[in-house]
Amino acid sequence: MNPDKKIVLASGNKGKVREFVKMFTDLGINIIPQTELGVGDVAETGTTFVENAIIKARYAAQITGMPAIADDSGIEVDYLNGAPGIYSARYSTLEGDKGEYGGNNKDENNNLKLLEALTDVTDESLRTARYQCILVYMRHAEDPTPIICQAAWEGIIMREEVGANGFGYDPLFWVPEHNMSSAQLDPEIKNAMSHRGKALRQLHDKLTALYQ
Secondary structure, three states: OOOOOEEEEOOOOHHHHHHHHHHHHHHOOEEEEHHHHOOOOOOOOOOOHHHHHHHHHHHHHHHHOOOEEEEEEEEEEHHHOOOEHHHHHHHHHOOOOOOOOOOOOHHHHHHHHHHHHOOOOOOHHHOEEEEEEEEEEEOOOOOOOOEEEEEEEEEEEOOOOOOOOOOOOHHHEEEOOOOEEHHHOOHHHHHHHOHHHHHHHHHHHHHHHHHO
16 A cells, blocks of 8 residues: 555646546545656657556656556557557658648648558448557556556547547547547547546556555
8 A cells, every 4th residue: 555645647648637637536646747747758669558558657657756657548450450559649750751641730640641541441341440548557666566457449440530529530430339439429428438438447446455
């Protein structure tokens, strides 16, 4: 048990911080974004979501001396053998100039590149995909047995962007259960069924035993 109940989150993303703070409030855990503690980004040199999440959690724990949580997330498209995968956030910049796809921002360029990669794939059954989320909790930087939680969210890649909510690939991610894109879902519904929401609930269950 950690009586201090402070955990550094290996992220400075405001939306993500709010999500983590809300999830662990009932346990009395104080989630502190790494940006508030002077921790910068670390190179994500892993080849899997798990490796990158561990790299980020270990770095944050090492710099702060505190327990750390990190996540690594992305989208896998079956037809593309799992791409973009761990490169989801920087998919459109892996080759060529940043402006190559003509979008107004990184998310739009990533979506344009994904649509281009699937241009000739007309069969919907071949456009299956899933969001993946890995969450890692490390008690300290040398933790030999970090807690690892994994969850996925199944869907289909659409032919064009639909919806104004969400971010990333949400406008292209069709959710069959609701007959709409992720970017059209009510935020509460999305959180209940999303990859990160499910992984967060797993981690909450595991940390309950440590922090109560």
